[in-house]
Amino acid sequence: MASTPYKRCIFLLVDGARADVVQQMMEAGELPSLKRHLLDLGSFRTAVTVFPSTTGPAHAPFLTGCTPGTCNIPGIRWFDRRQPHGWTHYHQSRSYVGPGSLYVDVDLDPGIRTIFEYFDRPAGIFSFLNRGLGISENRTLLSKSWYWFYAHYTGHWQAVDDAVWGYIRNAVTRGSDFVFAVLPAVDEYSHHTHPFSEVTFDSYRAIDRAFGQLTEELHRQDMLEDTLFVLSSDHGHSTTHTHFELWEYLNACGLKTLYYPKIMRNGCTAASMISGNGMAHVYLKKGDGWHGLPHWQEIREGQYGGTDLVEALLRMEAVDIVAARDKDNGVVVASSSGTAEIRQQSDMILYQPIDGDPFGYPPVVPCATADELLEVTFDSEYPDAPYQLLRLFDSPRAGDLVISARPGYDLRMLHEYPEHKSSHGSLHREHMHVPLLTNEEIARPYVRTTDVFPSMLEWMGKLPLDPVDGQSFVSPLQAEGVNA
Numbered sequence: 001m002a003s004t005p006y007k008r009c010i011f012l013l014v015d016g017a018r019a020d021v022v023q024q025m026m027e028a029g030e031l032p033s034l035k036r037h038l039l040d041l042g043s044f045r046t047a048v049t050v051f052p053s054t055t056g057p058a059h060a061p062f063l064t065g066c067t068p069g070t071c072n073i074p075g076i077r078w079f080d081r082r083q084p085h086g087w088t089h090y091h092q093s094r095s096y097v098g099p100g101s102l103y104v105d106v107d108l109d110p111g112i113r114t115i116f117e118y119f120d121r122p123a124g125i126f127s128f129l130n131r132g133l134g135i136s137e138n139r140t141l142l143s144k145s146w147y148w149f150y151a152h153y154t155g156h157w158q159a160v161d162d163a164v165w166g167y168i169r170n171a172v173t174r175g176s177d178f179v180f181a182v183l184p185a186v187d188e189y190s191h192h193t194h195p196f197s198e199v200t201f202d203s204y205r206a207i208d209r210a211f212g213q214l215t216e217e218l219h220r221q222d223m224l225e226d227t228l229f230v231l232s233s234d235h236g237h238s239t240t241h242t243h244f245e246l247w248e249y250l251n252a253c254g255l256k257t258l259y260y261p262k263i264m265r266n267g268c269t270a271a272s273m274i275s276g277n278g279m280a281h282v283y284l285k286k287g288d289g290w291h292g293l294p295h296w297q298e299i300r301e302g303q304y305g306g307t308d309l310v311e312a313l314l315r316m317e318a319v320d321i322v323a324a325r326d327k328d329n330g331v332v333v334a335s336s337s338g339t340a341e342i343r344q345q346s347d348m349i350l351y352q353p354i355d356g357d358p359f360g361y362p363p364v365v366p367c368a369t370a371d372e373l374l375e376v377t378f379d380s381e382y383p384d385a386p387y388q389l390l391r392l393f394d395s396p397r398a399g400d401l402v403i404s405a406r407p408g409y410d411l412r413m414l415h416e417y418p419e420h421k422s423s424h425g426s427l428h429r430e431h432m433h434v435p436l437l438t439n440e441e442i443a444r445p446y447v448r449t450t451d452v453f454p455s456m457l458e459w460m461g462k463l464p465l466d467p468v469d470g471q472s473f474v475s476p477l478q479a480e481g482v483n484a
């Protein structure tokens with residue numbers, strides 16, 4: 001093992017934290033402990049998360065170094081076209097919300113090693129993925145459901161965050177060398193109010209206070225200097241003014257749609273699986289079964305529902321982006337601004353607008369490495385979108401149509417309680433930009449959340465044992481470029 005000054009790493013996932021809010025609150029002196037112990041000693045970056053930018057799948061890059069597509073966990077809900085019949089409805093229509101979360105570790109691609117498997121005494125606190133944690137190391141195995149149930153019905157999500165800090169202290173006391181902790185309050189208060197409400201800001205301030213107390217305790221025990229801290233988020237948030245009922249519209253387009261929670265319906269010809277609620281996988285029944293993978297050209301020819309579904313969806317104000325598999329590999333993506341093809345050719349990504357540009361990018365090199373593409377699209381409305389779509393469609397579990405909602409809209413109305421007044425999940429910058437703070441030096445200006453995993457390992461004196469999508473930002477990129 002390489003030498004490292006660190007004896008432990010504490011990773012804090014502030015679910016739903018916006019990069020701009022963290023930056024502005026730090027500049028305003030409202031997050032003094034995070035500034036003092038992270039920013040002043042190390043780095044702050046706005047990073048790009050993964051698509052779908054949703055709780056759960058967007059936690060995976062920190063734990064695996066891989067996108068949800070590579071992990072084969074393409075959404076917080078997805079449809080398993082391999083098991084369309086019988087008593088398997090809950091397995092067929094995955095939802096990692098509630099008891100369905102037990103499937104996550106089984107669904108994760110078996111070839112992927114989690115970060116827990118690299119450490120001797122890891123600890124997971126409200127973690128989405130738990131592979132590699134023993135029963136005693138998954139500190140919230142038994143209590144998570146109770147906390148979520150309590151907070152869901154009382155609205156008191158701050159109590160869950162408060163409990164997290166107790167679990168962290170306990171893990172450190174027991175000698176944990178890697179602690180992964182999820183703080184849900186910012187996300188939940190954003191959903192129930194909006195991302196810039198006072199109650200949401202209060203939950204950021206509470207994190208800063210608790211972090212300050214933790215650092216004081218570590219200092220007293222002479223453990224502060226050898227602790228690596230990393231804080232990040234899985235997605236941003238944007239205010240939602242209109243709910244668009246996607247399944248209802250698909251039915252109006254001539255389909256019979258299965259959706260959550262109505263997953264017991266028989267004779268369906270489509271399935272709509274929403275994440276975030278700003279993103280959806282739509283699965284289309286091809287002929288008599290679900291095994292075929294309808295491609296862009298077939299869908300546009302009206303073979304499903306008797307209409308051009310892409311055109312029909314893009315007529316809706318709520319629908320911003322529609323993407324599907326191309327018949328010759330690759331992905332086709334469209335918005336009201338145009339259509340483009342995206343392909344992977346060895347280490348290069350080809351992005352070729354056909355008519356207009358669906359993402360309205362500044363002139364983009366048609367053939368670029370993943371890193372070049374990240375840099376040139378970083379400040380656009382759709383950072384990293386071509387790369388993210390390619391990786392998502394790598395998953396055989398991805399939908400036949402992938403829909404990204406326009407900011408201000410989401411794709412689910414009837415069965416969401418309490419009503420979501422803010423959403424995420426989409427390809428838009430407001431959802432894709434996240435904060436990244438650490439007491440170490442980040443050597444690159446443009447980073448993805450997939451890069452955090454190999455970087456944390458390197459700082460802790462370890463190297464990934466398998467190829468991952470991300471690449472360490474501990475050192476600058478090599479001149480010739482390296483691809484994810």
Ligand SMILES: [Zn+2]
Binds near residue numbers: 015054235
């Ligand atoms: Zn989240």
